Ligand SMILES: Nc1ncnc2c1ncn2[C@@H]1O[C@H](COP(=O)(O)OP(=O)(O)O)[C@@H](O)[C@H]1O
């Protein structure tokens with residue numbers, strides 16, 4: 513192993529920079545050259561690869577986003593685009609690649625693996641939607657950002673005796689909504705994995721009012737609908753003052769938490785170590801707080817398990 517590449521792909525996530533820093537520094541420590549690939553798979557196609565030295569990753573561990581840039585590159589999915597990427601990788605004599613991204617990025621990584629390029633995937637997405645791992649890079653930071661917002665909205669919600677809907681990210685996976693709802697004391701969590709009727713939601717709001725509650729918080733995952741429509745539907749049924757907030761991209765930016773910096777640092781170093789040991793075509797994950805690796809083909813076949821216990825607990829505690 514003489515030269516490896518590193519790229520970030522899909523949605524950015526806090527902690528990606530910590531992982532890039534660890535890849536570069538651990539590789540140099542292991543006497544390996546590192547190429548930083550710009551804008552995800554687009555950089556492979558456009559031959560945008562630059563040698564990274566120790567200082568190229570200085571002062572980034574605390575920053576959100578990704579210094580390499582990222583992209584949702586449709587061309588990489590085509591035979592022609594993929595062919596160009598392979599040619600460039602061979603021309604640059606890249607012996608292995610570390611891909612930091614989510615499910616889509618890992619499908620690209622699997623294709624590279626199948627084409628004979630040893631690949632290690634580091635899970636980087638705020639959605640936490642990968643089945644094989646407990647946590648993905650960025651999830652913890654996004655969760656804390658959401659909690660901070662729930663706290664602020666709760667204050668004003670209570671003063672005005674309102675119902676507040678907070679729409680959070682998560683197209684197919686409700687983890688952000690579920691865990692922020694549980695930790696933020698929400699009355700209702702609306703997620704794709706456990707649909708709830710509008711009548712059911714109205715019942716919870718009215719029951720809370722009858723018990724003397726001053727406000728209700730509904731955390732809605734974007735994959736379950738949109739906040740504006742939900743407000744409308746509630747107002748059609750019951751006479752309560754409803755407001756909504758769509759948190760949007762503030763969830764994806766910002767300084768990574770200690771957890772995400774540690775995870776990024778550990779996974780970045782582990783990724784290099786595996787490639788040096790001749791182990792490729794794997795993805796990294798966490799189980800019981802420890803970083804482990806798993807075959808990429810196996811990992812991508814797994815189905816995410818829904819945490820019913822957390823969902824039920826949210827309901828019981830927010831009565
Ligand atoms: N089936 C696929 N084959 C090859 N590349 C893919 C495939 N699916 C996704 N990708 C690549 O991974 C990129 C990121 O995927 P996307 O689903 O947008 O984000 P994420 O990795 O965060 O899930 C895509 O833009 C594309 O370049």
Ligand SMILES: O=P(O)(O)OC[C@H]1O[C@](O)(COP(=O)(O)O)[C@@H](O)[C@@H]1O
Nearest residue numbers: 522523614637638639681682683764
């Ligand atoms: O940046 P875009 O393309 O608007 O994507 C927004 C989507 O990306 C995410 O932030 C994260 O998704 P991925 O990390 O899976 O790409 C979603 O929660 C959100 O719906």
